[in-house]
Amino acid sequence: MSAPLTISRLAPDPDGLDFAALQKAGLAFVQELSGNHWTDYNAHDPGVTILDQLCYALTDLAYRSALPHEDYLAAADGAIDLRRHALHLPQDVFPSEPVTDDDWRRLLYDRVPEIDDVWFDDRGAGLVDIKLKACDDPGANVATAAVRRIFAADRALCQDIARVVVLRTRDFYLSGDIEVRSMRDAAEVYADIVFQCAQQVGSGLRLHDYAQAAGDAPALDELFSGPFTEHGLIRAEGRRHAHAAISTLRLIGVIRGIEGVRKVHRLEVLDEHGRPLDSDPADLPDGEVPRIPLDQQDRGRLNLHFMSKSEAELGADDEGRQDGAPARSNAALRDAARPHLNKLRFERRTVRERQASLEHLVVEPRGAGKPLDHYYSIQHQFPAIYGINAYGVPASAAPETRAAARQLKAYLYIFEQAMANYVHGLANIGQLFSIQRNARRSYYTRPITDYMLPDIEALYTMAPHEIAGKLDEIRQCFDPHEDRRDRVLDVMLAMYGERYTQQSLRKFNFYFSARQDMRAWLLENKRAFLVRIAAIGKHRAAGFRYDLPAWNTDNVSGAHRKIAILLGLHSLRCCRPLCDVLRRHGLRIVDGGDADGASFDQLLERLESRAATPELRVPREVLHQAFPHDGDSAPADVTALTPAQKRRLRLLNMKSEGFHLIEHTLLRPRRAADDATAKDGFYSFQVSVVFPGWTVRFASAEFRKLAQETVTLNLPAHVMPNFYWLGHDDMEHFESLYPDWLDKLRAVVNASQQAVEPTDGMLEALDEASAGLRHFLQSLPADAGPRSRWV
Structure with a gap:
């Protein structure tokens, strides 16, 4: 088993909090620099005293630099604004849109309580059949409409529904002899057996509480893998395909796990005619799924034999019972079990609809709320004889003594100002590691006042607020804030496994003559990427919402949004008229x-x-x-x-730059057979990417190559793009066809979501709009496209 790839944490400076080590190192430097002129290094020497105080101050700075990360980001009350620092909770950043069939099954089971199970069949060309097993017949239409709505919101790029089919259910009944040794009520045991067997046959999906699942010790990224399910963790643990036969052995295993069941002597599954299934039954016919009804009526012959209950509960001893006794016992048990079955059914529905609590599983980080900005001068620690602490120089001191104290205070000010700036910088780490706009500094300064250092303001040649301005001027000379901001944003992106290389965009600097304007634009691109990092990760394979308005909006696919940011096209709506x-x-x-x-x-x-x-x-x-x-x-x-x-x-x-992305799957003729659509290569996992060709940047052959590579690398690997670079006239023609097609597509989809079949007129109008778009793209001259690329 290979070891995980990790980077070891940088250990803090081992000498940072060790006063003796700092003092020893300081004395070594002093001896090296002034050994020929300074021979007294004892504690009473003023130079050694100053060194001791500075070493003590450095230990304080080292302590403040080694606090938990949360403390640097927290407000005074300890709360952390996660959005401001581009931080996200596990349930917001780990889940993705559904990608696999199991992902879709879990998501739909979570969001649609009217279904017992759901299966996907691939029809080719991105089309899928969704097969539902409804909990009951009245909920079938509700379930169908809900599935279409959820699919529209979470579908993948180049994916669409061919059909939603509600499968017919075929009833089966339990027969057998089960030995029970329990103090539980007989009706409760009977109800448990029937209910859990019905669950096992009814669905291959199981809902678990998140806290219970976390007790199995999976990592959070495993716990929240795939789509986030709001009602708990859902696992596929049973039936893998819709028409699978009932496994009697699996039912026996389920019954053995029920509290009070001692032994299963015999178990059979009867069909609606009372005939037992074969020991190795074949799958059910296409279109049918099995069901064990909770009301077993008179068709089930499930006998419970109690070993530790009074004979009054059974009616007679098993060995002396007449032929009709078991039937009367079963009928009595069924009647007594109905309230328990209703209770179990209600509890199951409640669990399906209850919002999962992550309170004990995921706790938002908090800081200690420590005042990091407080600075306390080292001169407070000097012996009073130096005359620089809060007591100052005695009133009776000679003018020369006063002057010497002020000279020492001014000499130490240089070191203190550096340390005060450092402390102020620590307090503003949250500003540096944030997604704020137009950050113009990465280092911080603050003037030292009388509150921090007694009588220092008397030595200033200007007012404190002017001192602050002068300090900021000095900072600007030594603060490469754009470079440092760029590296900080890289670190924040790396937390999510992303990077944004700007070298390519910097090469195509056609619009900015001033260097700072270009750098600011590039930093804004990177910041925009970080602001949307959670959505980009979650929706990286998702298509646009075709049940919502799309023209002149930001309703685009996840790949479209990410590509727009990488090409610096994020400041305006992603899907808008470029003309x-x-x-x-x-x-x-x-x-x-x-x-x-x-x-x-x-x-x-x-x-x-x-x-x-x-x-x-x-x-x-x-x-x-x-x-x-x-x-x-x-x-x-x-x-x-x-x-x-x-x-x-x-x-x-x-403002003329951007692009349109058209999924060929959605252009298919709706009144044609799905099989014919699947055989037409035009519709199979392809997109058309339409760029304007008239702007300065988009007219560059090198930039076009960069744009096409960016699109290709950020589309799902199975999707092939076709590129078109259009002139103004062609783009106007395209933008007259495209919004009309989007509107007609939305009308058809919305009708389907209301469990109403779209009319022939709606389908005919959509087919005409789709054909118009396809013919336009295929009629473009060779210099406009298409140019296909495949990873």
Whole structure:
């Protein structure tokens, strides 16, 4: 068994809290530096006294630097704002959307109490049949609608429902002889036997309390593996496929585990005609699932033989009982067991619907709420004869003595200011390790006041608030806050196994001339990734919610959202009209040297006046003039642009950037046979990724290569992308088709979720919209696409 890959913790400085070790090291340095001029290193020497005080202060700083991590992030009351520090509870960060069939079974069993079990059948091309076993017939329609709603919310990319089928149930009954030795009521034992056998046959899923499951000592990442189930931990422990036959041996094992059961002498399973099943029964016909009804009626012949109960409960001794006695006993037991069965049924339904408590399993971290910012000067610890502690110099002291004390106080101030800044930095670690915007510092300073160091303000040549300003100016000279902030964000991302390499984006810096603007933009990209880290991890394989509005929203797939952040496209809605910003300014981008195209000055005039009519045709080369790339130089009239003009041109480009991601599975014809759809390779686990090709950055061949690689690497491995880079006219045509298709798809899905079959008119309208999108994509010229990539 291979050892887990771990990184050993860095041990704290072994000498940091050891005063004697610090003093010894300090004396060694002093002797090395001044051995020829200083010969007295005894305790009475003022230099040694100062060294001792500084060593003592360093032990305090070392102690404050070795506190539990929670203390640095906690507020005064000990509470930690987890969201502010991009921290998440295990149940929020470990679970994922359902990926496997077992994931889906557990999720649907958790969310839909009207079903006993659920199974998935793969139809190909991302289509699945969902087979349900309803708890009872009246709940079948409710269960079907609920399953469709949950599937729409949690489906994977390129996955869709072909059919939801409610399976027919076929009743079976118990027959046999069971020996019981217990003080329990006979009806309770009978009810337990019937109920647990019904559970074993009825479902292959078992619900466990999270606290009970944690007692088996699994790690939290194992406990919360797959989708998070709100009502407890659900495990697949029984039936693995819908039409599996009943296993008598498994039922015997279940009965033996019931309290009071001593021995199972005989057990048979009878069909509705009273015929016993074979010892090795075949699976049930397709479309049927077995059920053991709680009301065994007169068809079940389950006899309980009590070894330690009074004969009054049995009616007669087993050996002397007549032929009709067991039947009368069974009938009496069934009648007496009904209240217990109803109680068990109610308890099971309550457990299915009760919200699981994680209170004792997952405890939110808290800090001690220690005041880390408090600084207490070492000069308080000096002997009074030095005249620098709170008592100062005696009133009778000579002016030379006063001056000497003030000189020593000023000399020690340099060391104290460094230590006060260090303490202030510790108190602001929570600011550094946070997802706050526009963090402009990574080191911190604070002026030392009379409260910290008596009479220090009298030595200042300016007011304390001016001292604070001067200290901050010094800090700015030595604070590489962008670099340190970048590394801190890397550490925070690494906690979730993620990284965000910005070198590629830095290479395509077409829009920012000032270095700090580019760095700020790159840091904001990384911060945006960290803000959404839990959702990105959970929804990494998920598709968009096709039952909700999607156009001009952030309702996109998990891969779409992550790719947008990695390409720096997160500041606007992910699914939006990319031609909209040009349309609002009355602009149309045309390719090639259009003789009727506008000049650069006309473009600037339109942006400044915001006049939208008449439409202004702008050659793509003119749009690019303000941001030369690929070795080009800017024309002379462009270099004279004002910052406001450059900003307008930059926003015009950046607001036109984005992409659309279309799942081919959802474009399938709804009135065609599913088998025919599965055989058409166009619909099978493919997506089309549509980019605008007219902006400065998106026109770069190198950036297009980066964008396609980013998409390919962040899509699920089984999904193949096809890339299209469209001009303005083609994109406008596409964006006239795409929202119409989204609306028609949502109408069909919402009708299905209401347990109402979509009308032929709705399906015909969706098929026409889907065909229009497919034909448009397949008709694009070779230079626009498609270009397919596969990992």
